[in-house]
Amino acid sequence: MTMLSAMKISSSAMTAQMVRMNTTASNLANLDVKGSTEEEAYKAKKPIFSTIIEKFTENDYQAGVRVTGIQQTTRPNIRLYEPQSPVANEEGYVFQSNVNSIEEMVEMTNATRSYQTNVEVMNATKKMMMATLQLGKG
């Protein structure tokens, strides 16, 4: 039944959006993590989404989503002069995380919206399936 694949597709998108949400949460949680070198300091992560084509025939098309990897952002970490900090290096500098909180907030809102849309799709699909099951009874 094709309807069940629609459910599967929506659930794959919900899983992917959840990974994105977790990544954003981790980024925001580590916003103030400092390090003594640029490598040690926290770098914002971003999930990479890609399409899984389950079926593509003449008149049938099913494509879900999955997260194929987590990418580190390459934006440079800002260096601050904080000699009193326990993680400061010999020169007295610390490196801030490269998380942009505004960007993360936008990412969070987008993930929420996409998740909600997929929940709605799932609900609508469920209603249609129920209508099919009730066929000939009413």
Place this chain on the structure above:
Amino acid sequence: MSILQNPFGVHAQAFQLREQRTTILASNIANVDTPHYKARDMDFKSVMRATSGPMRTNHRQHFSVGGTGGDQATIKYRLPHSAALDGNTVEVGTENALFTDNAMRYQATSTFLNSRIRGVMTALRGE
């Protein structure tokens, strides 16, 4: 054609196609954040024409609707109103509207099927 020979008429085919279109639109909505994803859709009119044949006229005063059979590529790419920078052509508003439209038409078809079944039952009972 008699209702007992072909009780569901064109609706059975429409029901199946609506179901397939649901999956296509669900795929588009699922891939809203996937870079380079291209939204696709079913050309319902031409698929319906290709699968159930052109509408026939059986009276000299009927107009011909000129069914050519349509072309065979039934799943096509959607043309976006404004292309996104990451190459994704899914527009949530459009997809949502079409999904709702499709769901509504699916419900309509299911209502038609229900009344066909009721009609046949009434004919069989002869009450």
